[in-house]
Amino acid sequence: MSASQVGPSREFLGFLRPDETVGIRNYVLVIPGGFISAKICECVNGVETIVTPNTGAGMTSRDRATVARTLTGLARNPNVAGVIVHNAGPSAGYPELNPLSLAEEAAKSGKPVEFLDVVKAGGQLEAIAQGVKMARRLVYEASKARREPFGLGKLTVGVKCGASDPTSGIAGNPAVGYLFDRIVEAGGVAMFGETTEIIGAEHILARRAATPAVAEAILEAARRTEERALATGEDIRTVNPVPANIAAGISTLEEKSLGAIHKAGHAVIQGCLQYAERPAGKGLYFVDNWMHPSSIFPGYAAAGAQLTMFQLGGGGTPARDILDPSPAVVAPLLWLSANPATRERCGFSLDYYSGTVIEGKETPEEAGERLISLVLETASGTWTRGETLRYSDPLEVYTLDPVF
Amino acid sequence: MERRALILDPADNVASVIDRVEAGDTVIARLGNETKAVVALEDIPFGFKIALANLEAGEAVIKYGEVIGKASRPIARGALVHVHNVEGNRGRGDLQKRAEE
Numbered sequence: 001m002s003a004s005q006v007g008p009s010r011e012f013l014g015f016l017r018p019d020e021t022v023g024i025r026n027y028v029l030v031i032p033g034g035f036i037s038a039k040i041c042e043c044v045n046g047v048e049t050i051v052t053p054n055t056g057a058g059m060t061s062r063d064r065a066t067v068a069r070t071l072t073g074l075a076r077n078p079n080v081a082g083v084i085v086h087n088a089g090p091s092a093g094y095p096e097l098n099p100l101s102l103a104e105e106a107a108k109s110g111k112p113v114e115f116l117d118v119v120k121a122g123g124q125l126e127a128i129a130q131g132v133k134m135a136r137r138l139v140y141e142a143s144k145a146r147r148e149p150f151g152l153g154k155l156t157v158g159v160k161c162g163a164s165d166p167t168s169g170i171a172g173n174p175a176v177g178y179l180f181d182r183i184v185e186a187g188g189v190a191m192f193g194e195t196t197e198i199i200g201a202e203h204i205l206a207r208r209a210a211t212p213a214v215a216e217a218i219l220e221a222a223r224r225t226e227e228r229a230l231a232t233g234e235d236i237r238t239v240n241p242v243p244a245n246i247a248a249g250i251s252t253l254e255e256k257s258l259g260a261i262h263k264a265g266h267a268v269i270q271g272c273l274q275y276a277e278r279p280a281g282k283g284l285y286f287v288d289n290w291m292h293p294s295s296i297f298p299g300y301a302a303a304g305a306q307l308t309m310f311q312l313g314g315g316g317t318p319a320r321d322i323l324d325p326s327p328a329v330v331a332p333l334l335w336l337s338a339n340p341a342t343r344e345r346c347g348f349s350l351d352y353y354s355g356t357v358i359e360g361k362e363t364p365e366e367a368g369e370r371l372i373s374l375v376l377e378t379a380s381g382t383w384t385r386g387e388t389l390r391y392s393d394p395l396e397v398y399t400l401d402p403v404f
Numbered sequence: 405m406e407r408r409a410l411i412l413d414p415a416d417n418v419a420s421v422i423d424r425v426e427a428g429d430t431v432i433a434r435l436g437n438e439t440k441a442v443v444a445l446e447d448i449p450f451g452f453k454i455a456l457a458n459l460e461a462g463e464a465v466i467k468y469g470e471v472i473g474k475a476s477r478p479i480a481r482g483a484l485v486h487v488h489n490v491e492g493n494r495g496r497g498d499l500q501k502r503a504e505e
Contacts, residue, residue: 166420166451169468170410199494201470229495236495237487249420249452251465251485252492255472315451341450358410358422 010186010372012379013147014078014154014306018110021078022154024306024379026145027330028082028138030131031071031102032089036116036124040084040131046139048329050074050298054397056091063399064096068105069276070397071097073302075106075113076278078156079330081142084134086116088124112138147381152372153187153282155379158300158308158331159263160194160291163320164241165248165313165339169259171357171367172311172338178368179375180265184284191273191300192264193287195225196240200254201261205286209269217272221288240291248315263311275398276302295396297328307379309334312350314342323349325386327393332384334374351378351385407444409454411435413469418453418485420467425454431482445482453485465490 014022030037030049037049056067075083083106087099095101100115107113114134121127159176161168180190198205202222209215229236237246241256250256270283276299279285287303289296297308308331314320323346326333337343338355352374356362362370378384407429409419419433419440425448433440433456440456448454453467459479464471476491483489 166453170412170420170422196495200472200492204470226495230497230500232497233501235492235498237492246487249449249486251453251487251490252473253495254470254492255467258468258470258472339451 023078025079044135052395060401072105082138156189158191158305161311165315167338168313173262175354176263177265184267193289201257244316301328301331409433
């Protein structure tokens, strides 16, 4: 059976939102983070918020814009059914982070957005009481939503590879690439990034760009990142590949990059996005971002990803057996690996294994189809292994300028 | 013993071993239906690279059909190829700093 014949039956059950996007989870989100938001989350089931030191304070205008884009992007994410915006954030005075503007931007999704005015409420404790009431009503209304069938093309996903080892480039990333190709064919959106980790492979990606302008943007992103690396006076190999990569057999940044780009599949690259930037169309996108999980995954979620994936090598990280839950606030995270030692060590924590391809037990297509099935099941409501744990790393917005 | 390795592109001069290799093992490196046999000169851990050809210092190391770096010293066919005998060409702030001093 060819991939295109299987296509039409590739469906998942999701929540239709007013802007025609489809949620795979059904949260209420309070933004920005802080005391009020944390207390509302403690009291009300189904509410999420953001924990981050990057509030925008002391940042340049373009970095503040990125913080704002991250907040409103998470609010607009299809997995969010309703939003509360409060005005007690420390950066509320900056124009980019004006709470009313944030609420307006979030409301573009057409979903309910409530404004919690702390001054009008008479103080923060009073605002918490009011916010709890708002949140209870929002989650109750959200619970009335019913899942309906949608095709693979309604998914937006983002991936990073990490603790990469030689299994990553041979069988781990290619499985993701297969998934990406099928999502793009179905009319969905697939995002990959990690600009440092395209250095040495950027010419291959540039050849796959939809237009010369997109090709130039990819090359420019790699150039800018390499210039920053050169300015440090250090061999990048002492920073990235990280020690875990080297311990597992990756020798240079170029080798890491050439393996890493396999997760991008074979589709045409439609654009080069900034951190937390929403893609203008459908298809495959490169994101000029930074590899750290606490940064990259919330960035994908803010760009609209309902689901994120960490393609783990893990050959060089023997101390890690519990794999962290998603730092993407509203988008779950699947952990994938093709390394047999990682699989054995991580056990239940690992969502998917494609080392079978190296072992000759499965073809790349079979492993890829198995990943698609997992993605559809997860999109339909089955939890990721990480969703069983009550923990999340703080979110780190990827900013570019010094702070003052 | 006979051990396995994967060649990822016809232009490659290294292969990734997919068994734990010991010195003296014959490594059968496969690319599609074609194979190359090479005797391991030393132990090579799972996933690490074995040289398929003799490389001179400065010669490009090729994997995925692309340059992944250059030999920092001569590498013999059958040797382990890693950070001790390969250096990267990109992001070399150290070389730039040295050139500026």
